Amino acid sequence: MERNPFRSLERQFENLQRQFEAMGDVWDGEQLDVPKTGIATSRLDVDIADRGDEFVVSADLPGLESDDINLRLSGDTLHSTAEHERAEHDADEHYLQSERARRAMHRSVRLSEPVDEDAVEATCENGVLTVTLPKAEPTALEGTKTDVQTRGST
Structure with missing residues (x-):
């Protein structure tokens, strides 16, 4: 039995998000044979491990350096973006095709x-991003304590 009763609903929303991102690829012309914008954008595929006292998020980012990666934690959501812009071509070289000019990947993962x-x-080592997120210590319940009074029975 899962600890989070809403996890199955979260999985459905994650599947829906992936479907919308796939539709974005179609609308960007990738599958409609429409000229590209010069920026390849895709969803960053991740592995998420729960190791008891921490979460470990891993992603393959071949050819990217740590300066190309932006991580932001907002509440219970890890936002990851990676963007790489290739250096300009040498003017003396003649390219028949050049598709690697710029690429960007993004992903938001709710913990x-x-x-x-x-x-x-x-x-980031050998093109593999690893993010270790130690779990927070449980805090005392918040709110206002209300004393319960005992009334005599008649």
């Missing part, structure tokens, strides 16, 4: 438990 924002670590 099922709060994380310690100050302890998040990210590394």
Whole structure:
């Protein structure tokens, strides 16, 4: 049994998000044989592991450096973007086709438990991004305490 009763609903929303992103590829001309804008945009595919005391998010980003990657944690959502712009071509070279000028990837991942924002670590090694998000310590229940009074029975 899952700890989060809304996880199945979240999975449905994630599937819906992937379908909308796939439709965006069609509308961008990728599958309609329409000229491209020069920017290849795609969804960043990730693996998410729950290791008990931390989440580990991994993504393949071949050819990108750490300066090309932007990570932002907003509440329980990790936002990832990666953008790479290739250097200009040498004027003496003649290219028959050039499709790698610029590419961008993005993804927002909602985590099922709060994380310690100050302890998040990210590394990029050999084209693999690894983000470690330690889970936050449980906090006391918030709210106002109400005392229960006992009334005598008659």
